[in-house]
Amino acid sequence: MEIAISVITGFMIIGALYAIHARDLLSAVIACGIVGYSLVICFLLLKAPDLAIVQIVIETITLIIMVAVVLDSTREEKYQKFDRQGYFTAILSILIIVVLFYFMMNSVSSLDPFGEGKLRMAQSYVEGATEKTGSANLVTGVVFDFRGYDTLGEATVLVTAVLGVLTIMRIKGKK
């Protein structure tokens, strides 16, 4: 399973790199879709169907809206020349990547094995949730009962986002 997830993660990286460098903006949007749908497969392999459902639906609707936006505006991206400052930025980013990778390799060896080693709080959530909340789906029990305050914050964020969109996307004022 770890090999499959590594292969899919490789696809995601290729898709993200292509999305940055594609000349045609429509193919860049489709390449963003590769990243999202590969993430769905990763969630399914890691046994998280709740997240997979949300991710696949959100990805589809986002892709539709992005395609509509690209078809309405321009499809060509402006080509930028690679000057001296560009070389400096590239070398700097490669250095940062090397440093971060070194520290990551050091810290990975001291982690627990993949998928094992739960925190104390997660352990008590997993063991007692069905009796405490009466919900057969553990995720709903955690989201709406133990972490209800968090969920209220999420819903409030959505309402605030809609208010912001309605305020900004308006040319004439409403009577």
Next chain:
Amino acid sequence: MKGMTTIVKQTTKLIAGMIFMYGIYVIVHGHLTPGGGFAGGVIMAGSFILLILAYGSDFLKLLKEESGTTMYENLAMIVVLFLAVSGLLIGTHVFFLNWIPKGTVGHLVSAGILPLYNIFVGIEVAASIVTIFLALIIFKEEVSK
């Protein structure tokens, strides 16, 4: 905005209702099977977006729909807040208390107050996403006018 061709319209007529029913199923069974308020709400919003994209709509009707979805969204949010503080009505001082009897695990009517949260959060999410979509379309129509 304009609608699409006859093929798209007929296909949409066949599947939009089924997508809507699937969203309701995901929301109502949120405490039994994977899914819940957020996922089901987005699926319901997807059926509305499909209908609007396929059939098209004129400007005044879009404005009317937008005021409707905004109202539903805010009402659902108020109901969620009311459910969260409803523990105060029965005398305890706990926020987000699951005070309705829990029933048997695995039945459709069980888990106390959790299905109600699922239903109203689902309505709120569906109305929010349709509102954002309508706001984008109305902005485009206003610009092109």
